Amino acid sequence: MKKGKPALVKRLASEASFEFDPFQVFEVRHRACSLLYVTVKCGRNISKGSSTKDLMDTPDPYVRLRLPNSPDGRRKTMHYDNEINPKWEESFRFYLDTDKNNTLYLDLMDANVISDEVIDTQEFKLNNLEPGRAEHITFKFKESSEVDVDLKLV
């Protein structure tokens, strides 16, 4: 055996022992991760908030979901042209860190050729959800618009 080799092996072994960080293991074990399922079901009487605006361009609605603390936390449904009672029936799954305060933001959007417009935004505090139980919620936007959403935390 060559003379320098045992020293090198010993040095590598001591470096490896420094990689074990008990605080890191502690944190990983205590981080609670849940899955949030959001189903955007349908909308009723979608309006931009004024009949003049609606007459100039019938809403082409879609819903944008934003969950700031979640990876991949921005999603959206399809949009339907000139449809004030859209049936989306689209489901989305989000990873949720339940150690944090999580708020889901729902933007009711109007699709346009050049740039889409936010009609209105609502929010929902997810820490109020009971795990395993589906909640059926109707969100109201502006005067008349309603959107039915199912939320479930597992």
Ligand SMILES: [Ca+2]
């Ligand atoms: Ca439009």
